[in-house]
Amino acid sequence: MKSRTRNYLAASASAATAASILAASSAQSAELTLCWAAWDPANALVELSKDFEAQSGHKMSFEFVPWPNFADRMLNELNSAGQLCDLMIGDSQWIGGSAESGHYVKLNDFFAAQGIDMADFIPATVTGYAEWPKGTPNYWALPAFGDVVGWTYRKDWFSRPDLQAEFQAKHGRALDAPKTLEELKQVAEFFQGREIDGKTVYGASIYTERGSEGITMGVTNALYNYGFQYGNPANPYELEGFVNSADAVAGLEFYKSLYDCCTPPGSSDWYMSENIDAYKSGQVAMQMNFAFIWPGVHADPNVGGDRSGYFPNPAGPNGHFAQLGGQGISVVSYSDNQEAALEYIKWFAQPAVQQRWWEMGGYSALRAVVEDPSFATSQPYAQTFLDSMAIVKDFWAEPAYASLLLAMQDRVHNYVVAGNGTAKEALDGLVQDWIEVFKDEGKL
Amino acid sequence: MPETVIERAAAATPAQIARPLRSLSDRALAWIFIAPTIFLLLAVNIFPLIWTIRLSFTNFRANRPNAEVQFVGLENYRRILTDPDVWATMQVTAHFLIATLVLQVVIGFALAWLINQKFRGNDLWTTIIVLPMMLSPAVVGNFWTFLYQPQIGLFNAAVSFFTGGDPAGFSMIGEVALAPWAIVIVDTWMWTPFVMLICLAGLRSIPQSIYEAAECDRASKWRQFVTITLPMVLPFLMLAVLFRGIENFKMFDLVVQLTGGGPGSTTELTSITLKREAFEKWRTGYASAYAIILFVAVFGISSIYVKALNKVKAR
Structure with a gap:
């Protein structure tokens, strides 16, 4: 009982801290760098992020690396505790290593404070992109791009x-x-x-x-x-x-x-x-x-x-x-702009933004988007995407x-x-x- | 009034600096001048080498900075030297080295001999021949990938033109039997001009009077070639082999662009394995041991070779 009370207090304190950070940070503008692979969805995200810039006053810049060099380049960056990236849309298999090596910020308290519920996302993407250890409610990323x-x-x-x-x-x-x-x-x-x-x-x-x-x-x-x-x-x-x-x-x-x-x-x-x-x-x-x-x-x-x-x-x-392909979006623990980065994730998790993400060519993992009755007919490939996401399996995500x-x-x-x-x-x-x-x- | 530069510099030096300097010995002054270079060498070459040797006895992983580093003794060395895959990679590297060196020396010397003959357009041809070595290996690798494309590649089309076969019937970089040769061809195309230039320098250093004396003795052209040209160019040829050997031992970019080490492990050279171990698998301790083994091998072979080269030069 004591332990439960202590956990509750700790969670409340973390939530309050996260909320106050967000409230305070919204007054200051930061320059955020988002790192991802260089591919079509990344271009769509650049467009989508303009809304975030307009709303938050933060400036977004992007570091995109072609797929064959993406892991080399970005894992080098993380392993050397580099500060290039504030936000990382890293591959699903990196989650174990990045969680255990402390590259990513754990997001449980933040999600709780902001009312972001992992049950609102496609289960396979939560397991694949966000959890470590697998099957436990420890979240290191928000499902960002469903892929298969x-x-x-x-x-x-x-x-x-x-x-x-x-x-x-x-x-x-x-x-x-x-x-x-x-x-x-x-x-x-x-x-x-x-x-x-x-x-x-x-x-x-x-x-x-x-x-x-x-x-x-x-x-x-x-x-x-x-x-x-x-x-x-x-x-x-x-x-x-x-x-x-x-x-x-x-x-x-x-x-x-x-x-x-x-x-x-x-x-x-x-x-x-x-x-x-x-x-x-x-x-x-x-x-x-x-x-x-x-x-x-x-x-x-x-x-x-x-x-x-x-x-x-x-x-x-x-x-x-x-x-399974796809990635989650994480906050890099070496970033000096963690508050603004968390603000970006909060913005990105909104159903309206996720809907727009899908419309622009990004594969949303939010159930409210993909389970909408109009989703399956919204694009000729939408039904195939849904059918495929229902049968996914991923490679090892070990460190x-x-x-x-x-x-x-x-x-x-x-x-x-x-x-x-x-x-x-x-x-x-x-x-x-x-x-x-x-x-x-x-x-x- | 000071007249020389040194005298003027001495006169311009403030007395409080000049006095302690005058008391320094020549040896001390020499040390002061070379100290920055020695410091740089220690920092950039010697310290990393010692650090690498130290790491090679541990299980250190650069991507786990917080993990406990354990001393594993000679375990990394034992694993490398008893791993058949490592020996297969060494074999691939040896084959690549031998094939490229033989081809580049033979063709490079032949080209140098031709260019050394006086003919019209001599300079233009020299410029055209040396063009490939001025290109970036990454660029060369990329465009040869297109040339080797079975359906649209010029290389396949050319082979098909001469043999009458189907250009899409073979893939230079996709077939086990052909992929090593695909790399040898590109490396030879790119670096033969370098060997040619060194040989050309050797050929042009032979005094004309020796040939004139041989002519007077009625020596045939072949005899002149075997007894004058070849022995006098040999030190240059050996130097070219040394340079190209060391370069090709650490060949990386061209192979990565062309085949990525495949198909299978057919073209996986030691440098590619080392890079994968160090920066993809992040087995830093193991990769350090691998690097030390390669360093010792190259250093040993080069030392023996340089001794042989000095003997040839002394003859």
Whole structure:
């Protein structure tokens, strides 16, 4: 009882402090720097933030780094206790390390004081972007940008009567957005090397990039659905038999077979931007990519509008999941402008701002926005976004996530792209690598 | 009236400064002058080296400044030297070094020999040939990525033109067998001019009178080449190999731009592994041990090589 009273008093004091800070700070203007990746949503956020500048009197500046260098650049900044960023929209996997190393400000008291309730956000985004340890109500970020791997396809090609008839005759079903991974491969094989409008086209562009996180963000969409698990659900760091189960091996073999049969030549190191280029230039019938690209695809003069369709990652024999992307927005603990940064988060969490965020091309994670009856029909890809967000799964968010990620990048690329060894050997090797990392971390 | 610069400087020095200076020995003065340089060298080179050696015996991680740092003895060294992946990376680096050095020396010397012949447009050709080495490796890596594109790349189109094959039928940077050669080709294209320039300096340093004497003795052109040109250019060639060897041992930017170390680990050089360990996995202690091992290897090989070079020069 005593302890509860003490906690209550502490929480009240923190809330009062946070409220007074906000009240006091609104009188002073600060120059805030927000750090994020350099991509389309970041440009939308610049526009959106003009409202904040007008309302608060604070000046916003932005530091955007291209995706392949984003983690390197920003984690260096955080690890060196740099003061470049006041606000960080960091990748979901950074949350563990950033929380444990003290890079991010814990936001529980602030949320409580401002009436920001995590139950108002899509649960997967709260777990993925804000919580550490996972599954506990310890919040280090506000879900800022919901994202998930999904697929884009050339609806105009799929609807051609001659191709429809040929596909129907071959596979006994209509040429349509695939529902399963096997169907996806059939469709990709169907288009591979085909002449369309006098040009050779290919089945699908998938993630194969080696240097940062690309191939891992791609292959997990097959692995999860074949039965891969990060560990024993009852014993989190027990990897043997889960990471390298027979089902996981089959999933990895599937991804390699998809790479071998149905991707454009030279796509051995492709990630988001290369897949977009291949799709927009009419090289591929389908592309795997994060949902953030969909507004850009829809607006594209060559492949946009009715010419493109969207579908969630297809189901596999043992499940239906999609790789979670997206980020939360955090206050950097080394910032001298924490009060103003918290003010920005308070402003950003407002339903009206989140609604505008969605309209400008940002994927809001606020349930009031995505659960609005008009949401699903507001954009051609909105329903696919909702369906995809309902099946997300994320990579490790451990403090040692980078070591875990790089090990997976190496093992998977070595098998899928370079063709070295077998899928079983690749996953057995991955288990050994991850065990070594967890031993180093003192978790095994 | 002081006449020389030194005398004028001495006259202009205030007495209270001049008096203690006059009492300094030449050796003390010399130390005063070189002290800033020595301090800089200690701060920038020696201290980091000692610090790296110290870190290599610990489990320190730069991204966990608050974590307890434990002394692990030779564990990092043991792990590196018994890791087959590390040896595979060393092997890749060795292959890359040998292939690039052989090609650059052979082509560089041949180009230097041709340029050394007097012909019209000699200077223009020299300028054109040295252009690639003036470009930034990052730029070179980027545009060769486009040249190697199977569908739109000029390289594939050129190969296809001569062989009649499908240009999209092979991927220079995406296939295990071709990717190492893709890097060797670009590095050779970029740095052969450097070897050529050094060889050209060697060729032009040979006195014409030696060839005239050989002509009088009726020595054939081949004999002149083998007994005069080659031995006299050899020290220059060895110097070029030393420079290029050291540069290519730490090759990073070009490979990252072209293949990122892939496909698989086919083109992962030691420098890429080291960077990933140090700044992506943040295993600072382990990466320090790796750096020390590489340093010892390069230092040892270079020392042996420099001794050989001095012997050749002394002949």
